[in-house]
Structures are given as C-alpha cells and as structure tokens.
Amino acid sequence: MFLAILVCKLGRFVGKLVGKGSSMPGKFALKICPDILRRVQMPPQIIAVTGSNGKTSTVEMIAAILRADGKHVVYNEEGSNQIEGVTTLVLTHATMGGRVKADVLLLESDERYAKFSFQFFHPTKFVITNLYRDQLTRNGHPEWVYDAILPAIHPETELILNADDPLSSCFAVGHDKVKWFGLDKCSVSADAPTGVYHDGAYCPVCKAPMVYDYAHYNHIGAYRCTKCGHAKPATDYTATGVDLENGTLTIDGDVTIQLAFRSIYNVYNILAAYAACRECGVAPETASGVINNYILKNGRMQKFTLGRHHGTLLTSKHENSIAYDTNLRYVASTKADCAVLIIVDAVSRKYFTSETSWLWDIDFDQLNRGHVRKIIFSGRYCNDLAERFSFTAISPEVWSVQPDIAAAAAELKAQGGEDLYVVTCFSDRDKLLTLPDVKKEAL
Amino acid sequence: MDIRIIHFYPDLMSLYGSYANVAVLKRYLEGLGNTVKVETVLPGQEADLAGADFLFMGAGTERSQKAALADFARFGSAVKAAAESGTAMLFAGTAMELLGSTITDDEGKVYEGIGLAAFTSVQGKKRFAEDVYGATGLFPEPVVGFMNKCSTVSGVETPLLDSLSLGFGNEGEKTPEGFHWKNVFASELTGPILVKNPRLLDAVAEAIYRHRGETLPEERPVDRWAEDGYAVTAEQLKLRCQSK
Numbered sequence: 001m002f003l004a005i006l007v008c009k010l011g012r013f014v015g016k017l018v019g020k021g022s023s024m025p026g027k028f029a030l031k032i033c034p035d036i037l038r039r040v041q042m043p044p045q046i047i048a049v050t051g052s053n054g055k056t057s058t059v060e061m062i063a064a065i066l067r068a069d070g071k072h073v074v075y076n077e078e079g080s081n082q083i084e085g086v087t088t089l090v091l092t093h094a095t096m097g098g099r100v101k102a103d104v105l106l107l108e109s110d111e112r113y114a115k116f117s118f119q120f121f122h123p124t125k126f127v128i129t130n131l132y133r134d135q136l137t138r139n140g141h142p143e144w145v146y147d148a149i150l151p152a153i154h155p156e157t158e159l160i161l162n163a164d165d166p167l168s169s170c171f172a173v174g175h176d177k178v179k180w181f182g183l184d185k186c187s188v189s190a191d192a193p194t195g196v197y198h199d200g201a202y203c204p205v206c207k208a209p210m211v212y213d214y215a216h217y218n219h220i221g222a223y224r225c226t227k228c229g230h231a232k233p234a235t236d237y238t239a240t241g242v243d244l245e246n247g248t249l250t251i252d253g254d255v256t257i258q259l260a261f262r263s264i265y266n267v268y269n270i271l272a273a274y275a276a277c278r279e280c281g282v283a284p285e286t287a288s289g290v291i292n293n294y295i296l297k298n299g300r301m302q303k304f305t306l307g308r309h310h311g312t313l314l315t316s317k318h319e320n321s322i323a324y325d326t327n328l329r330y331v332a333s334t335k336a337d338c339a340v341l342i343i344v345d346a347v348s349r350k351y352f353t354s355e356t357s358w359l360w361d362i363d364f365d366q367l368n369r370g371h372v373r374k375i376i377f378s379g380r381y382c383n384d385l386a387e388r389f390s391f392t393a394i395s396p397e398v399w400s401v402q403p404d405i406a407a408a409a410a411e412l413k414a415q416g417g418e419d420l421y422v423v424t425c426f427s428d429r430d431k432l433l434t435l436p437d438v439k440k441e442a443l
Numbered sequence: 444m445d446i447r448i449i450h451f452y453p454d455l456m457s458l459y460g461s462y463a464n465v466a467v468l469k470r471y472l473e474g475l476g477n478t479v480k481v482e483t484v485l486p487g488q489e490a491d492l493a494g495a496d497f498l499f500m501g502a503g504t505e506r507s508q509k510a511a512l513a514d515f516a517r518f519g520s521a522v523k524a525a526a527e528s529g530t531a532m533l534f535a536g537t538a539m540e541l542l543g544s545t546i547t548d549d550e551g552k553v554y555e556g557i558g559l560a561a562f563t564s565v566q567g568k569k570r571f572a573e574d575v576y577g578a579t580g581l582f583p584e585p586v587v588g589f590m591n592k593c594s595t596v597s598g599v600e601t602p603l604l605d606s607l608s609l610g611f612g613n614e615g616e617k618t619p620e621g622f623h624w625k626n627v628f629a630s631e632l633t634g635p636i637l638v639k640n641p642r643l644l645d646a647v648a649e650a651i652y653r654h655r656g657e658t659l660p661e662e663r664p665v666d667r668w669a670e671d672g673y674a675v676t677a678e679q680l681k682l683r684c685q686s687k
Binding site for chain 1: 486638
C-alpha cells in the first residue's frame, strides 16, 4: 500500500507539472495494489453523485455547502470519475499510512463505471440525479445504464433519489435507506409530459401504461403506473414553489432562495445538493445561504459579445436531448428579439462518431416563437440540423445554414444587435468562444 | 394513390428518432402526389393490417422489446401473410429481432418471435454501440448508420447489408447486417435510417409502389439537406474506415 500511495503522489506531482490528466497516477497505483481502495482508511462520509445530467453542478454545490459548514471536503473537481481518477484523488489526499485526510470524500461518479469503484468501498450517501437518454454512443439507452448502476448500490448506502424521475426512482425497490427530493406542482408544470418522445409512457417496472398528474419537463413529474403501483413517492426535500420568471425557489415551504440561473435543471441540482447536505446534518440556513444566487464555476453558461449582439452560450451536451430541450425552453421563455446559433461540429470531444439520431429527439419546435428572429446552423453536421428543422413548424425563412463557424459568427456580427443564444456542446463551444470577434464577459 | 402506413408502438419502441423513418417516408410519398395516412397501434389496440401499404416498428430497450413482442405475437400471422404478398415493411433496431424465430435474453430466457424468418437472436451483457458503414445489393451507394444493440443474430440468409467496412453486423464485427426478403426491410441500425440514407428511402418507396403495381416516378423531389447530410456522414465514415 505504501508503495502504491508513494507512486500515486509522485505521479500526481509530476502530472501537474507537465499538465497531464489525473487518471494515470491512479492507474499505476492500481497495478501495484489492485485493492488499494479497500485498504485505505476512508473519511466518515463518502458521498457519490451520478446520473445523466447535473452531476458536476450538484457535486460543486454540495462541496460549497459542506465547506461552508466547516467540513474538509475532498472531491474530483477535474471530473475524473472512473476508478483510476478516483484512486488518484483518494491516494493524493491520503497519509503514507493510508488515512484519507478529509471529513468527506465527494465523488462525481460515471454512471457505467460506478460499480468498479464501489466494489472496494461504498458511499455512505449516493445521490442519483436522473436517468434519461444521454450519450447513446456510449451508454446504449437509459435502462442499460440503470442495470449498470445497480451493482454499485450497497445495501448500507443511503440513496438520495429524484422522486420525479420514473426510472431512477426504481433504485428504491427493495432498498431500505432512501430519501427523496422532488418538485410539487408549480408554475412550470404542464398537465402532461412534453417533448418529441415520451419515455414515461410505459412503466419502467412492468411496462404497463403510466399516467401523469403533471410534468415539470419532458417525462419528469408525477407519474403513476396503471398496473403495478409504481408512482412518484412522497418527498423528504421538496421544492414547494418555483418561479422561474422571478428567479425564486422555495424549499419545504420556508427556505426561499434566489436562482442565479433560471432553469428547471438548476432547480433540481440545487434540490439534490440541498437534500444531500441536509442528510449530512447541515442546517437549512447554512445550505440555503450558500446556494442562494449560487453561480456555478463549471462554466456551462458563458456571456459574451459579438459585434452589437449580447450573447449567451448555453452548453447543451450533444447526444442529450433533454439538455437541449431545457436550453431551448430557456430561449423560448425570453422575451426580447433574439438570434440562435446551433453548432454541431464534433459530436464528441472524446471519441469519434458521426451519429446524429439524437437530433430527432430534440423538441426544436420550442423555438417557434415570434421573438426568435433568426436561427443559424453551423458545423460539420449543419445539414442534419437543417433536415431536422425541415420537420418542424418553424418557417424556413427563419433558419439558414452556414457550415463554417467563423463565417456564421461573421454573418451575425455584420447584422443586427438582437440578443444571441448559442446552443452547443463542450466539444464545440471553444470553436466559437476563441474567435477574435467574440469577447467573453463575466457572468 | 391513397397510402396507409401502420406504425406499431410509437412510444414503446421509439428510441433515438425512430419515428422520423415514418415522418420522412410520409413526406416523400406526399411529395409524389400521394395521400398518406399513418395509423398508430398501441399495445392491446386493434389494427387491421389488410390493405396496409407499409408496416413500421422502431427500436426499443430490451425490456420494451419484450413488452412489444408480447403484444405483437397476435399480429404474427397477418404480418407473415402481408410479407408473403409483398407488402413493404421496415423493422428497425431491436424490432428486427421480433421477426425471427426466437429471442434469447441475457438471462437465457427464450421468447418466441413471430417466425417470419428463421433467424435467432441472442442478447448478452455486452453492448455494441458504434458507427456502421456498409454495402447493400439494393443500390451502389454505401449505407451509413449507428449500431446500438446487445445481441448477435444467427441464421440470416438474405441480409440487408451484404458487407460492412465498419461496425457490428448480425453475427459480429464487419459481418453482414439486417434482413431483406421480398419487400421486408429489417436492420438493427438505430434511429432514422431512412433519413440518413436517401437511397434506402427510395428503395422502400419503390417497394411500396411495386406492391401496388406502380413504378416509382423518375422525377422525384430532392431532399437537399438529407442528401448533403448523408454525403458528410458517408465521407466521415469512409475516412474512419481508411484510418483503421
């Protein structure tokens, strides 16, 4: 164990000097001592967060709250969330005797790889934010991911689950320790699920039809199976009021916070972080004090100017239709005239694929609003976007195609001064943000 | 012509834009001056397949596939009769497996397919999710798409794609893919394969016309975006093949 820790610490030190990633030292340590994660002395609290969306934001807010509560928190800020990265994180913060120097180990955990990390230790609390169509080129489909997470759940782990998600809520079946977070019916709720497809149409347990009392977005809401009784459970941590127009969220009827970013996603991430921290014994006022007007550091939203346009880049994760839908809903909710630039150039920054089926799962008709004056598609897969839009009700007069991202930016700069929203992914965002005419602004 | 399309289980079997196969075919046929009616069939719902011009079912999760199969079995005889008489149909993604004789799940449980074809599907714990670039005898242009399945399919004598340069086919890497017999098209390629492959869309439309005793018009509307999108993807996948 001593050697594995030493190699890992040295590897991490050298890696930082040469700007290398954080998984390699852990990889070496695992070769020396494959069960090193079982041998080290973990902190009293281990919190893991997984799910299709919201992992990074939720983890960041949990860390901020726990630190404000005086806890020493170690977490994988660099996002290395497979076993090698987790090993690097743990050993880097361990004494040479193998004791992890922290009150809380906080892990953003990859959905499909959690079972590998947690075969050696298990989280005391496991937050699962949601499970839906995401990265089909890696993940297959949501039920496949569900089956991959299941072995990572230890009977002694306290699950903190999203009551409004019909699939991830199934993790509670046969599990004793479960706490639920969810949203009451509120101003954003619709009577029925929205979107191009309906993944809540059939029960994930028995495949009988489900009905909804209301839905907050897509198929996330108050569901009920008509046959087996699978239904939204009563919640322990509840958003009792949400007003996205005025940017307020009320939790459990008495904690009201301001939202720095007025998105339903942000509401769920805040609620998940709040629930996890309250379960760790943090007082409501401490948690709410931190997340009030909390501006995420992970940079998924970026303000900028381009000519006379004030721009907002909304990072949307390609291959994730619900992330796109959420950002499109945000654009639709704005009032001032705007232009929208959608960039799909590299489907992934990590691997090759030409797969664009996921574009057909996105509800682009949300942009069929009078104030959306212009939509431009750019990047290698701009034609696929145009084909998809040709099946929407949006007038072809509104949208156009410019494959070259710099040329699309130049076109926008030359015309008008309306608000500009850019919808794209991590893989493509810097292709716009690094252009000389694009001036980034602080949030 | 008045054309009837029957879309089985549009919510249950709907992964990754499967519905767009019906949408693009409908628009294509309407562009040729036809009137197209799409009828959807939900589990438990009655449907009259007699006189239908096109049957479609899209991709679903393995669990949804079993639920679809449990209901679809009652249509087995009618679907086989329709296929025998030359009705055009497309079963895409995991729906293809329903046409075979059996599906064995990852726990070894065997489900009876409708037996339109003799092939068998065996599902496992490993998933094959990757781009596909292949060739069909139906037209000279390559077929592009994405495979997203956990099964191997054995016993297909008449595949839709005769060879793959990239990706997982019926029985393994770079093996033939899908199934094609008379006017039955089946492929485990996921999503809107008729959007991604304009020539396959032509072939399906031609099958519908042929069954009606008509010839697909030479002059057809050109879907510029689909053609350009196909060209980009085909080029990317070809480069990928060359680099491997």
